[in-house]
Amino acid sequence: MSDETHDETSLVERARGGDADAYGALVKRYSRDAVRVATAITGSVGDAEDAAQTAFVKAFLALDRFRAGAPVRPWLMRIVANEAKNSRRSSQRRERLAERSHERYCVIAPSAEEGAIAGVTTTELLRAVGRLDHRDRSVIAFRFFAEMSEAETALALGCPVGTVKSRLSRAMARLRAELATDLPAAGGEG
Amino acid sequence: MTIDSPLDPLESALVDLASRIDLSDVDAFTAVTMVRVRRGRDDERRRRTFSLVRGQHGRQLLAVAATILLIVTAVLAIPRSRDAVADLLGIDGLRIRSGEVPPTSVPGSPIAPSSTVPPSTVAPSSVPTVTGGAVFEATVVGRDFRLGSEVSLAQARTTLPALRELTSSYGPPDAIYLGDRPPGLVSFVWRARPGLIGSRSAPTVGLVVQQYPSSGDMGFFLKTLTSDSRAQEVVVENGKGYWVEGSHSIAYVGAGNAFIEDTVRWASNALVWAGNGVTYRIESSLSQSEAVALVASLR
16 A cells, blocks of 8 residues: 555545544645546536535545545545536526636636647637536546546446546547537547 | 556647646635535534434433433543544443544445344344335344344353343344454344434444453454544443443454454444443444433343
């Protein structure tokens, strides 16, 4: 067991015992991953922030069901993705507020230049991800937004590693198709 | 970065996009999140307390009358610091400490199960029943709580001749187990029901009464308190005992401190005491006075 894994196990055990500080350390460690995954799912940094925070609350209340010794990140990110999905659904039902009055911490840094694909801005790419179905968004979010390994992604999705590969391949193909619809010249790499 | 193979342009674009999504102030975000976490935890506690009070309303008057059995001799607030070196308190066969949950020999699984077994004091039963949507399976409870094998009352008494039965209004236990850690461990288990509410860690188990011989070096249970639990020294049946309130974990430490069995978490209250070479442990969501009333019904 690596030091980091041991440390995580210790934090989880302490958090399970009601130690809020220990849980706070886990929140801090995975907050960036959480808002990135939630942004990929919701398509909005504002909704993502709410979803990530709500997910952390739900995870804390569900610590008793966490399997001792298991990796924390896939378990947390799965909860984040589910909560982001719920948030997206409710967001679509309500009138979305253009401006939010309270402070937000989650931001998207402006891009000074075009990204790796000619003609596709970060906003357009995020929108294209947002048009995918939840299964596709989830696997892309876990692999590229949280940079989770295939093994971690498999844990988060609850499927074999081989399924992660095939699911990711299909998701990427659909994403390319979405981008091609918007910008025929983009995504030509295949 | 855990993506090993070279990225194609679209994959690179996604990673680039993700890297642009950030938190302007991680500490502030964490602090705000933890406010919500604490609020959620408090809401959950209030919700549980409310349902507990509703369920026990009728029994509280009866329980109050029984409190004279138990005389509080000292109130010991266990230090809250998570770094505190263990302060071992205890009785024969059971130690209490604050601090970290002890390490486990094998990664343990969280307690999930749920509730009910047909009343059986004569023969084991593995037929599950459903109560309020939760399923109690005697074999699952025995396994998850490391209680041992399901046995009849007669079988349990053969191993522990000093075994006492509960003559309370809860009736006979729904399952009886015989374990070997420590040797001779007998556990009576009642499923959760109105008036016997399961805990978060064991939603289908309403009451556990354990008895085991505690003379000699037979190992002991190690009860580890959490930051929101406390132990109170009490006198039970003219002997030393402890009332433990709040979530805690239980591990079994073998004879000669040889090993530590996996820990089992409890989110309930416990009354423990020892007398005549036997250690008793009551785990439930019952209040202190209700637990004392149970002691009075032991025959």
